[in-house]
Each structure stands twice: as C-alpha cells, then as structure tokens.
Amino acid sequence: MHGLAVDALSVVAGSRALVDAASWSAPSGAITALVGPNGAGKSTTLRAVAGLVPDRARASGAVLLDGERLDALPARERARRVALVEQSTEVPPQLTAREAVRLGRTPHHRLLGFSIGDDAIVDAALGDAGAATLADRRLGELSGGELQRVHLARALAQQPRLLLLDEPTNHLDVAWQLELLALVRRLAADIPVVMTLHDLALAATHADRVVLLDGGRVAAEGAPDAVLSPARIRAAYGVEAEIDAAPGGVAIRYRRLEDPA
Numbered sequence: 001m002h003g004l005a006v007d008a009l010s011v012v013a014g015s016r017a018l019v020d021a022a023s024w025s026a027p028s029g030a031i032t033a034l035v036g037p038n039g040a041g042k043s044t045t046l047r048a049v050a051g052l053v054p055d056r057a058r059a060s061g062a063v064l065l066d067g068e069r070l071d072a073l074p075a076r077e078r079a080r081r082v083a084l085v086e087q088s089t090e091v092p093p094q095l096t097a098r099e100a101v102r103l104g105r106t107p108h109h110r111l112l113g114f115s116i117g118d119d120a121i122v123d124a125a126l127g128d129a130g131a132a133t134l135a136d137r138r139l140g141e142l143s144g145g146e147l148q149r150v151h152l153a154r155a156l157a158q159q160p161r162l163l164l165l166d167e168p169t170n171h172l173d174v175a176w177q178l179e180l181l182a183l184v185r186r187l188a189a190d191i192p193v194v195m196t197l198h199d200l201a202l203a204a205t206h207a208d209r210v211v212l213l214d215g216g217r218v219a220a221e222g223a224p225d226a227v228l229s230p231a232r233i234r235a236a237y238g239v240e241a242e243i244d245a246a247p248g249g250v251a252i253r254y255r256r257l258e259d260p261a
C-alpha cells in the first residue's frame, strides 16, 4: 500500500498495554487525524511509529511505509523517512531558530557536518512554517506558538516521507491554526500526514480520515463523518455531542451526559 500501514502495534510497559494491538492506516495524499480521550495512547502511538518507545516499555507489531518495514530499519534510516513534531520538546535555549531547523538535516548527512543545499532547504522550511522572521531569534526567547512553528520547520527540513504531528494546533492562535492546516494540506499531497487532535471539529473539518483510539485500541477508523458520530463520541468520551456540519466546516457542541439537553 502507498502510505503508512500500522499492523497490530502494541506498546507494553510492565503488564500494561499503552497501545494494544492497534491496526490502522494513513494513505499518501491524505490527512489522517488520530483522536481519542486523554490517555488513549495517541502520543505513544506516534512515538512508536517514529521508533521511540518509553524507557522500560516494549513495542511489537509492524510499521510499514510504502510497503517497507520501518521498524526493521536502523534509527538513522528511519529518521530520514519519518519526522515527528511533539507537543513539548526540550530545546537548548541558546540555539537560534535557524540552528534548530538545521538539525533537521542531520539524518541526511553521511559524516558530521552540513551538506551543500542545506541552507536553501532550511530557508524554505523556515518560510513554509511561517518562521522566517524568527530565524535569528534564540529558542529561549520564543513564545509557545513561535516555538511550535520552529519545530514544524525542523521537521520540514528533514524532508520526510511521513510527517507525524502531535497536537500541532496547540499554542497556535486561530490564524496560525488555519495557516498550519493549509500547510499540512499542501504537504499531504505527496506524503501521509498523521496528526493527533483533541479538537474533534477541527478533525472533522480538515482530516480525510479519522482513527479513534480508546484504551490503546482502535475503536473506529474511516471517513470523519462515520467515525465522529454522536454515538461513537459518547462511547469514547462519555459526552453528548451535537454535530452541525455546515459547508464551511463542522461545529460540535458538547454537554455532559447528566446535564439537560
């Protein structure tokens, strides 16, 4: 299959399955949203797809990108193919944004050092992520939203064949959320993009496919309107959802089960 196929992925810490035999796919040319309640295993899943597993945990199952087993590749090879932007990444505060984005090129270098062409790639990545004006600022001085854009630029500089974004709209104001989603749409023309989202209305509006995780398992997978139904939202989150699908986007109103309609 063209794109990402996750087959019976489990991440087990001690006797506890954080991700439990989850199988799902994310085709090229599409945005796939990974949704689910707190603790459902979304971040653990993205990290495991990128080859990162918590200390003292064990991953099993297969992760295939365009038919190639990613989980069988050495870390450096995997890093050439997969970029992950996490919710919070420790950053050296003295590094400039440009220096941080340049680190995205590291997996592509044969020896330590930089390659010809890196500068143009780094500049393009900074521009695409809306971080060009931040290039010479130090990371320690940036706001949460600005830092988020720099992390995205670093991922773009990696020129990955699979882009994984953990809560990419966190910290972003509404204008930058829309910019980010437009950029993700452009990127998804060529590669699979998987992003975790808490905002189900954003997922319903902007994703082509939705994977609903609950308790580490795949509760549903498919078209947004099929997965994000009131019944499934009730089952996974324990809330009532009233879904209003207008041409400009989906709006969802929530209420607790015990509250009057």
Ligand SMILES: Nc1ncnc2c1ncn2[C@@H]1O[C@H](COP(=O)(O)OP(=O)(O)OP(=O)(O)O)[C@@H](O)[C@H]1O
Residues within 6 Å of the ligand: 013, 018, 036, 037, 038, 039, 040, 041, 042, 043, 044, 045, 054, 055, 057
């Ligand atoms: N290093 C770890 N060791 C043991 N358990 C962990 C570890 N990291 C996460 N967990 C547990 O794994 C489960 C899944 O966590 P994960 O962060 O993947 O969920 P999530 O769906 O991303 O949640 P959220 O929406 O709150 O970000 C949680 O119960 C969490 O407590």
